Amino acid sequence: MTAAPAERGRTVVADRAVRRIAERAATEADLGGRRARVTHGTAAVHGRHADVRVDVRLPYPAALGETGERVRSRMADRVAELSGLTVRAATVRVQWLAAHRAAPSPHPADGAGPSRRARRPWSGRRVPAALVALVGTGACALLLYDVLAVHVAGRDPAAWRTDAVDWAATHGPGDTPVVAGGAVAAVLGAWLLWLALTPGLRGVLPMAPVPGSGPQRAVLExxxxxxxxxxxxxxxxxxxxxxxxxxxxxxxxxxxxxxxxxxxxxxxxxxxxxxxxxxxxxxxxxxxxxxxxxEPHWRPPEPAPTAPPAEPGPVTGPPPLPKETDS
Incomplete structure (x- = not known):
C-alpha cells in the first residue's frame, strides 16, 4: 500500500538557514540596552540535531560571563524554536570588545560563584584533514587509473609502478632508505595522532560556565x-x-x-x-x-618643599608680680 502524497518525502533544514537564524538571534539578545554584533557564524545539521557557533563583538564595558550567557541562551532558544531542531552545542566566541557610552550591565546578584570545570573547545583540524584526504585521494586515483589501464585497455603497467615494485624487491628493512622512510612515516603518524588527541584552538581561553547554562560554553580570544x-x-x-x-x-x-x-x-x-x-x-x-x-626622559619627582621653622619671638606672658617688702 502506497503512502498518501502528503506523507511522502521529508523536510530538510539546510546549514545555511540555521546559521542565519543563529546570527540573527545573537543580535537580538538584550544586553542592558545594547546589542552584540555578529562577525561570523557557522552551523552544522546532523539529522535532528544542530551545532551552531557565532563570533561576536560585545559592547565594552560589560560582565563577559553574564553577557555571553545571554547571547548563547537567546541563540539556542531561537534556533530550536524556529528550526525545530535540537541544539546540541551552542558556542559564542568573543573576538572584540567595542567601547560604548552606555552604562555596563549589572553583575549577577546571586552569590553563587561560577563553576570551574569548563575546558577549551576542540578544533575541527580542517586543514590537516583536508591535506591528508587530498594526498590519499590522489594516490588512490593514480593507482586505480593504472590498474584499469592494464586490465581494461591492455596497456603495460606504468614505469613508476614497476620501478617501485623492483625497488621494494631489492631493498630490505635494514637499508638506509627504508629506515629513513619508516622514520618519516612514524613522525607523520605521531603528528596526526597528536592532532587527533589534542583540543587545539590555542588562541582562545575558556570562560567559566554560568550556573544553569547546561552544555553551552563561551571562550575569549x-x-x-x-x-x-x-x-x-x-x-x-x-x-x-x-x-x-x-x-x-x-x-x-x-x-x-x-x-x-x-x-x-x-x-x-x-x-x-x-x-x-x-x-x-x-x-x-x-x-x-x-x-x-x-622612559629616557623620566626624572624622579622632587620632594615637596617644607616650610622653614618659625624663628622664636619674644615671650609674652602675664606681668610679674610685685615683690613683697618688709614694712
Missing part, C-alpha cells in the same frame, strides 16, 4: 584579553605605553613610565591588571607579571 589589559594599564596616570603578551596560563604586561612616582605607579598598574583579570571570568585565572620601566 587572547587578543581581546590583551586589549583589555592594555586599556587598563594605559588608564593609570603616568603610563605612556603598555605592551601585553597573553599566553595560555600567564600574561606579561610591560609598561613605560613617563612621569610620577615609580613605586606608586607600579602598584597601580598591578592593581589594574589584577582587577581586569578577575572580571574576565576565565576558568583558569592567568598569572600576571608586570614590569614598569621609566
Amino acid at each position: 587572547r587578543s581581546a584579553v590583551a586589549e583589555l589589559l592594555r586599556d587598563a594599564g594605559t588608564a593609570v596616570p603616568g603610563v605612556t605605553d603598555v605592551r601585553v603578551r597573553c599566553g595560555r596560563r600567564r600574561v606579561r604586561v610591560r609598561a613605560r613610565l613617563g612621569f610620577g612616582d615609580r613605586t606608586t605607579t607600579r602598584t597601580a598598574v598591578r592593581t589594574a591588571t589584577a582587577t581586569t583579570l578577575d572580571a574576565l571570568g576565565l576558568t583558569r585565572p592567568l598569572k600576571p607579571r608586570v614590569t614598569l620601566r621609566p
Whole structure:
C-alpha cells in the first residue's frame, strides 16, 4: 500500500538557514540596552540535531560571563524554536570588545560563584584533514587509473609502478632508505595522532560556565584579553605605553613610565591588571607579571618643599608680680 502524497518525502533544514537564524538571534539578545554584533557564524545539521557557533563583538564595558550567557541562551532558544531542531552545542566566541557610552550591565546578584570545570573547545583540524584526504585521494586515483589501464585497455603497467615494485624487491628493512622512510612515516603518524588527541584552538581561553547554562560554553580570544589589559594599564596616570603578551596560563604586561612616582605607579598598574583579570571570568585565572620601566626622559619627582621653622619671638606672658617688702 502506497503512502498518501502528503506523507511522502521529508523536510530538510539546510546549514545555511540555521546559521542565519543563529546570527540573527545573537543580535537580538538584550544586553542592558545594547546589542552584540555578529562577525561570523557557522552551523552544522546532523539529522535532528544542530551545532551552531557565532563570533561576536560585545559592547565594552560589560560582565563577559553574564553577557555571553545571554547571547548563547537567546541563540539556542531561537534556533530550536524556529528550526525545530535540537541544539546540541551552542558556542559564542568573543573576538572584540567595542567601547560604548552606555552604562555596563549589572553583575549577577546571586552569590553563587561560577563553576570551574569548563575546558577549551576542540578544533575541527580542517586543514590537516583536508591535506591528508587530498594526498590519499590522489594516490588512490593514480593507482586505480593504472590498474584499469592494464586490465581494461591492455596497456603495460606504468614505469613508476614497476620501478617501485623492483625497488621494494631489492631493498630490505635494514637499508638506509627504508629506515629513513619508516622514520618519516612514524613522525607523520605521531603528528596526526597528536592532532587527533589534542583540543587545539590555542588562541582562545575558556570562560567559566554560568550556573544553569547546561552544555553551552563561551571562550575569549587572547587578543581581546590583551586589549583589555592594555586599556587598563594605559588608564593609570603616568603610563605612556603598555605592551601585553597573553599566553595560555600567564600574561606579561610591560609598561613605560613617563612621569610620577615609580613605586606608586607600579602598584597601580598591578592593581589594574589584577582587577581586569578577575572580571574576565576565565576558568583558569592567568598569572600576571608586570614590569614598569621609566622612559629616557623620566626624572624622579622632587620632594615637596617644607616650610622653614618659625624663628622664636619674644615671650609674652602675664606681668610679674610685685615683690613683697618688709614694712
